[in-house]
Amino acid sequence: MTDHLLVASGLSAGYDNTEILHGLDLTVPPGKITVIVGANACGKSTFLRTISRLIVPTAGQALLDGKSIHRMPSRDLARTLGLLPQSPIAPEGITVADLVSRGRHPHQSLFSRWTRQDDEAVDSALSATKTFDLAERPVDELSGGQRQRVWIAMALAQQTDILLLDEPTTFLDINHQIEVLDLLTDLNHTRGTTVVMVLHDLNLAARYADHLVALASGRVHISGTPEEVLTEETVRQVFGLENRVITDPISGRPIMLPIGRHRMAAVIDDETGRPSQQEKRA
């Protein structure tokens, strides 16, 4: 179970002289799945990298249980907060079991022996991600979907109560995207892990999020339940895209249909409520 509280308050950060986050305030609800969406370069990745200490904020604070993340001992932080970056690197020839066991890094030191607890963590990470049968295979021989499951297994072996994931579904086929998101939801349900992830696909975000956050130009534009956040107005403001939001008959969550300049035969006319041949203007 997890009741660690992760809070960003007035967080500003960026690279070199370019500030990307401008005083971002966000409270991550413990034990829930939080999904962050937003247009390119709005600071989604920068936010994850700042709260996991890869970037030092220029103003404001990232707090874990009230303590500044940037002043905590790095190993203590790594036992509570895990991050799966966008493009981690698998050393050449490394096997799945070996890679997953690297997740135990913050729990070990130069002279400490490998413990039963470490083995149990690796075992349960492999089982939870259904990568047990791959354990002896070299990671570089796996398919994209399998590889992503292995990386998640590694993050699981770290046994953190909070897990941050930067676009965990990018480059995956749709079936593997669903598989990864289901896996993370299982994890949240069974272990109570707080999941915070950046997703590109708004509809998947709305389907899997308990708490949806839309960022725009380095600040939280709106946050709340998917129903509160994924609205036509939000999409228009955050992405500058004309759209319709309807209810997904499968999940009951909102689903967004983009409106472009072409193929708009079935646009629903606002006034008549019937399909119209006319293109909708902003």
Place this chain on the structure above:
Amino acid sequence: MQNATIDVVIANRRERVRRYAVVLAGLLALVVAIFAVTLSIGKTITPPGEVLRVLLGEPVPGADFSVGQLRLPRAVMSVLAGLCFGLGGVAFQVMLRNPLASPDIIGITSGAGAAAVFAIVVLSMSGPMVSVFAIVAGLGVAMLVYGLSFRNGVAGTRLILVGIGVSAMLQSVIAYILQSAPAWSLQEAMRWLTGSVNGAQLDQALPLLSALLVFGGLLLSRSRDLDALRLGDDMAAALGTRVAQTRMLVIIAAVGLIASATAATGPIAFVAFLSGPIAGRIVKNGGSPLIPSALTGAALVLAADYIGQHLLPGRYPVGVVTGALGAPYLIYLIIRVNRIGGTL
């Protein structure tokens, strides 16, 4: 069921550790074997019994000189330099996740070499002071290359290109100093251009051994963090590694190793560059390449010196032989990079 799977996990882990130990033992045995061969088989063959007696300090007519004075210092310096080059080289390659980021490609070896030549020829220094001079210059070059290639963090490709440029400049500095040293013997000059263990003496061994223990120890104490860096800087940081601090310590330790070895034997070409990738091939399944690479470096220098002394027509310094081995691999790497398209 739960027990069954964890038993598999434990068995897998033990098998990994066992396989790694076998690799280490094999490499160690290889180094010892080549070491023994270089001591007993040269122009004349000295029986192993006599070699042992010389090593134990007993007077053995004839072998005293050929083994004790000629072969032993040579072999000892080869091993020490090989260990230093192998360990220092792979540390850079692992840290920057790029086989081309080896100290002999990115100018650190040339920097240490130029400083050593300058210290010896122009300042008439000798002994440990030369090493200190070389280490300081090596660190200076490392910082220079690092600084010049820094923009939003260090990109491997940029660092390598800057390093190759700096290296070329320093090579010309070495050539210039050697040219303006009138009394310089050709053999000594060769030493600073390609590296050699000709004229090695046992009293050179102690400073190099201390450097190996200090800097090698520092590096190995960071081996877990260095291993985490192989997963990418972000992943390493997420696992609790202090990336910037680790990098700084690794640079100091690796430069210390490379510069000390360079000050003692000259820049034995491509040993730092070759050892890591060869060790990686031997270890294969992702285990730490640090110690395997050090042993590979020792085996490379020992074997290359033996080949250069006894198996080729004429005698060549060890650096000529390792250079002939390393150049094709460098070309292969560059061709591969070209084919993959950009990212080294």
